[in-house]
Amino acid sequence: MNISVKDWFKSGSPWVWMNAGAVAISIIMVVGLLGLIAVRGLSHFWPADILQGTYTQNGETRTITGEVVETSEVLTKQLIEAGINLPEDNEFSIRHLLKIGNRDVYGSDFTWVLEDFLSDQSRPEMLFTAERREWGNLYGYLRSIKESGNEVARYEGYEPSSEYLALWDNLEARIQRALDIHEDILQIEKHEIGAINYELERLRLKERSLQLKNVTETAPFAKIEQRRKELDDEYENLQQRLIDLYTDINRDSLTAEVANGKVVEVQLAKVVRAFRPNAMGIGQKSLHYAAKLWEFVSEDPREANTEGGIFPAIFGTVMMVLLMSLLVTPFGVIAAVYLREYAKQGFVTRLIRIAVNNLAGVPSIVYGVFGLGFFVYFLGGNIDDLFFPEAKPAPTFGTPGLMWASLTLALLTVPVVIVATEEGLSRIPRSVREGSLALGATKFETLMKVVLPMASPAMMTGVILAIARAAGEVAPLMLVGVVKLAPSLPLDGNYPFIHLDQKFMHLGFHIYDVGFQSPNVEAARPLVYAxxxxxxxVIALLNMSAIAIRNHLREKYKALEM
Incomplete structure (x- = not known):
């Protein structure tokens, strides 16, 4: 049976294929983008081999070592025009971006090298990488271990032997010892001393509050002074423990020969880990990779956020989104219920709906400016005047913080929740409401026990859309609470445990900071992708959790809709 092109178009088949093709292209683009981000980000944690070679350019010869980070082709003609002496036989020349590390020695830990000038390439098993808390990676040959300034072991060769392996085992044991001491120091400084300082500040504020109230009794002040003395004694004991630990952790050091032949000494207290990637098998590299990934999601950042982990940013993002969800849901639902169930449907109601829809299109930075002016300066300043006069002139809530950031994003996303909830309420049959009223229920009881439960899947849809938008916002957060580095989490063991006035880190701002504000662009680039x-x-996990709740509610109340 022959079908003309005109009939084929009338049948609608071309539009079906076009829609299917558009969906397929969109899926391919999304998967491709995520794949690119994953490859560029996750490959950073793999322990790459260390290349060693002789680099000769402009009559100067030097030994160079480092990880090959990137390889690209460049027009030979451009290099010749730049004054580099190259043969014109090849149209393109290959160049490598090497991470040479040793920034404290060379001044820069990345360099470009041309393949034409690189010879005698090898990957010696003795070359090792030391990840440091400062100055990035160290690449070189392990030469000796020192204890309290005295050399306890040495090896001068360039080929591994039993003597060298014993030296390496000794180094690993001493690094682990330094790491254990570092954990003890961190526990004392961040938690124990932090808790003491927090309580001392609360005592100071309590004393200041008594002074403002013109309290003349000596008993309250004596009690505060007694507790302050107890805390001072605890602080002195912890300080002495810290002095002993710092003396102990600075006991050991290593010496290493770097590519230019210079021997450098590094305190093991500054070393996070040391490994020999050229001597590692696939299994060892896989374990190292898993350890680096775990460090990335569980540790604090270091080296201007270009090393270490991003756990504070993960925690801050999730906590802010949860608080925002708790704030936006009741406001959005109440507004939608009023507009749909109680408000008289007329010009004013239509005007309000138009305003709500327009609010969804307002640029997010405008909400940030509003949050800074109204929430932080006006509302927070008045809260400080009423409830925290003893802390002034230092602000308590009159400064950007977690609560104001959550409120600002709740205000930004409330139109989404209102619209979604209204749609859900409008789909509930009128007969359901009338049946409930006919059985003797009041309008409020009908709303609470029948209408809202049936509309709960639509409410969760609004919350899902709100989470999807709010979790990735950066511009308003820069004004109302997010910072480059937060020394402590907004949730800890100090009363009142959740510190809504505290500034926090956020994954979106972390990406902006590392990508555009980092002093070491090449080191920061893979962390931007990761x-x-x-x-x-994180956004997908939050959304999937909300979707699971919505689907459960939909199944639970499906029978009422039939």
């Missing part, structure tokens, strides 16, 4: 992938994963 953090972006993690942000997508």
């Amino acid at each position: 953090t972006a992938l993690l942000l997508v994963a």
